Amino acid sequence: MKTYDLALIGFGGVNRTLAEIIATRGDALHSELGFGLRVVAITDLRLGSLVQAEGIDIDMALNIGANETFADHGGSRDTNNEAVIRSCTADIVCEATFTNPDDGEPAVSHVRWALESGKSVCTTNKGPVALRGPELSALAAGNGVHFEFEGAVMSGTPVIRLAKKMFAGLKIDGFEGILNGTSNYVLGRMESGLDLDAAIREAQDLGYAEANPAADIEGYDVRLKVLILANQLLGADITLQDVSCEGISSLTRDDIEQAARKGLRWKLIGSAKRSKNGAVTAGVKAVAVPLAHELAGISGATNAVSFNTDLLGPVMVSGPGAGRVETAYALLSDIIAMHHTSEVPSHA
């Protein structure tokens, strides 16, 4: 049976959890999915790098001491990302470093090095997909390898592949989504009576919001996801500057209460729409929607996208939009999709 060798680039929550899933459920996955997974390289800013073509001991890597690096386990204190990615024997590179919303680096380079050296890539990183997606997809196609990134939009909840595979034969002419759980949670808490700052602090205490909540509250995170969906699913050819962006930071409890009196509820909605002439307009904006609106009932940290299709009208999917396990599953789902689509070129 086929075994895919993986390189894990960035060994934070997502790739650590993928490694845990492989360690604890690998045998079950093997028999269920028809392929095995083996980790042959790991790089990480703190831990350095480790390359073992015969397979890394995942338990060792997961339990490495706070004062240790991979140098203490036969590897290097340096990440050596370019050398590791280009020359390791991995078939698939799992890129899960931090999102850089400005130029996508260093993840863009990680993806490029992998594709150039004939390795398939799965990533949960919005940066490379939003800012360099079409270019990297073309590079993958030119090298006969896969580039999958389901986790860049709603973690493991299927959105991109759902629309591409399950809606075959339909025309999608637009979508509306709640694509950021933190801001949706904050709006819900404001509806319950908190003011914006208190709601943000609560979200931070719960681990939803970052110390700097601007990416969530100002809509920047949603903007990247709207850009990805517009280019992937509407065939748009737009850049970040084409996606208008307003967050929820100017909303007051008074706005929330006034809306409630009119049977409306504020939601931060990312949307895109193809007009009759084919042009795609896309943006992020707080909208007071009627309670009967399909996104009105999406509460807490849940995310959702409603696609407008020609033959079915609106079809919506909702589920988690974040989380360690949920995002690690996105990588696994990418690998499953590669396995089913065509041969993943081997580098063993």
Add this chain to the structure above:
Amino acid sequence: MKTYDLALIGFGGVNRTLAEIIATRGDALHSELGFGLRVVAITDLRLGSLVQAEGIDIDMALNIGANETFADHGGSRDTNNEAVIRSCTADIVCEATFTNPDDGEPAVSHVRWALESGKSVCTTNKGPVALRGPELSALAAGNGVHFEFEGAVMSGTPVIRLAKKMFAGLKIDGFEGILNGTSNYVLGRMESGLDLDAAIREAQDLGYAEANPAADIEGYDVRLKVLILANQLLGADITLQDVSCEGISSLTRDDIEQAARKGLRWKLIGSAKRSKNGAVTAGVKAVAVPLAHELAGISGATNAVSFNTDLLGPVMVSGPGAGRVETAYALLSDIIAMHHTSEVPSHA
């Protein structure tokens, strides 16, 4: 390029609309999907049957006069279902006759004749899938052909294939769904102040409810769908008698109002759950759910299923659950799935 020859069994709303889609969008589908579609046989209780291996003129069939039958166009006044299904040159039989909730006939026989004669089948008919699904799937597998039935649950909204394909690697241990648009519409109107009978009459006027609304109101329609989903997605091996069933006919406006005062909303929910010992329990029941429940916001005639998964928690899909065009698309989506899965055996 591949062309699939179709036999349309039952030429009512669904198969007529499939024929319209082929006639009006066939060329676009051809270039987009990589295959063509041609109708080589039609049978219908009123119109009789017509078999033309070189392709039936769809415009003629769609515009046949109220006093005409296929006998006036080179066919027969008789349906001749067994002979047509067994001996026509179709690659795929599209079964869209009426649902018989007792024994699934005559649709079960239609499907069996097709599979036995080496033809693939797609159907939107709940009867054969709910009552004879595993047996017919085994017959298809034994004959090397396809048996697809996405439209039997939520018309064109992907549910069965979504769970099977998009949730690969996940364990689904249960689902809850709103699987009947008529009863959901009626509950919404009762919340707006109508009593049950008035709400049903309104649903009938809008074309949602049948003259005899029992299948919708008593939960029988949902029961068939729960049976299908439990057997298909939870690996249950249960029959209709194993699915408990209570409808909404005993609900009064007072029940609705009392629930509303407690922040609850009545929904007719079909569900199934796998217990720790592997047994699956399934049923249909009106439940007063909290407004924050993910199914609480599913309004009007919309349907939805929320799957409980191990790695993602609840993931929900919602969309139309009925409609001529929506259900015809389900057949098209079945054909697309066959095309992508493996070769569809040819009978030309």
